[in-house]
Amino acid sequence: MREAYQEQLDHFANHLGDMCGAVSEAMRRATAALLNADLSLAEQVIDEDTRIGEARKAAEEQAFALLALQSPVATDLRVVVSAIHAAEDLERMGKLALHVAKTTRRRHPQPVLPEQVREDFSEMGRVGVELGKKAERVIRTRDLELAMELEQDDDEMDELHRHLFAVMMSPEWPHGVAPAVDITLLGRFYERFADHAVALARRVVFIVTGKMPGDD
């Protein structure tokens, strides 16, 4: 019984790892589409989102199966509920990549980004994808040191986000309000993507140690 349970749980963790890989790839493509005003790449991200939604439903079904068939208690129960939350984080990360892709599609063939902020978004994309990939490794390996690294990487995202605002609000900003509205929302999407990656790593820490980081 115990062995079957562990096997099902490992299978579940692999499924979440796969989802994390998929949403990181979605954000990588969405960023490339944004930087290059690449409509067909944006469309790919938009089409793929359905698959991420299905993966989320499959994750929830696996959680139900674990809960119903094995009736876990105590720590085991918390592990399964954490995994349900993790699947929700992952679906949301997919939606944020989707929003980036949809912004690219909405403005096509115009590029969304003026030259001044291109580098910022290239970096935000890099940091976001890196966070997603690290979260995937944390899910697969339960490496707690790696989980801690995500908090620092998230500081880098916040720094990039602040720089973005500074650029838009400087007196030299020549592009007016319309691009600023797009950029503000896009910045928010990357920031939230990073927040969810950090939340994922924290959930793994909780699963391994029984405590949320900073909860003592």
Add this chain to the structure above:
Amino acid sequence: MREAYQEQLDHFANHLGDMCGAVSEAMRRATAALLNADLSLAEQVIDEDTRIGEARKAAEEQAFALLALQSPVATDLRVVVSAIHAAEDLERMGKLALHVAKTTRRRHPQPVLPEQVREDFSEMGRVGVELGKKAERVIRTRDLELAMELEQDDDEMDELHRHLFAVMMSPEWPHGVAPAVDITLLGRFYERFADHAVALARRVVFIVTGKMPGDD
């Protein structure tokens, strides 16, 4: 056993109803603080957020107790997991009210809103709070007709949101980029608050009927 289970579940639903009341009140106050540049009201919302976080933790503990002590299966199990998701929606709604309050505090004693968009935010606040209160009634009464109304109310929020963008992007917008950035984020906070209220109502529909609205 069955009776004790039902009693615990009712208690849980009441707790979520209370949380929903609390986050609606937080958004009502956050909006009033925003409209009147009222720092002390904004501070109240910021202070109250801790209580909402605690209520979320208490909700999760109730869910664990139900799962561990009663080992529900099939529909009962889905009800408990839906309630876990509902608590997450509610905590997020609290955070969105918090973000509105923090924006007010950050700009104080300057008002965040230029006169042109004051009415829009007054309306977005009204619709958001109304959605929150309806979601509370849906949680408490499981009234499916009322649950359906939330989808329409959300259309009203989307319409207000679109109007807001039109105002900022019109050639007559004299306020430049800085207020537009604040307004874009604030608009997003209200829109997401409404989305979560709709998600709550959908979860109740799922609990009652076993199907998500639009899932057939």
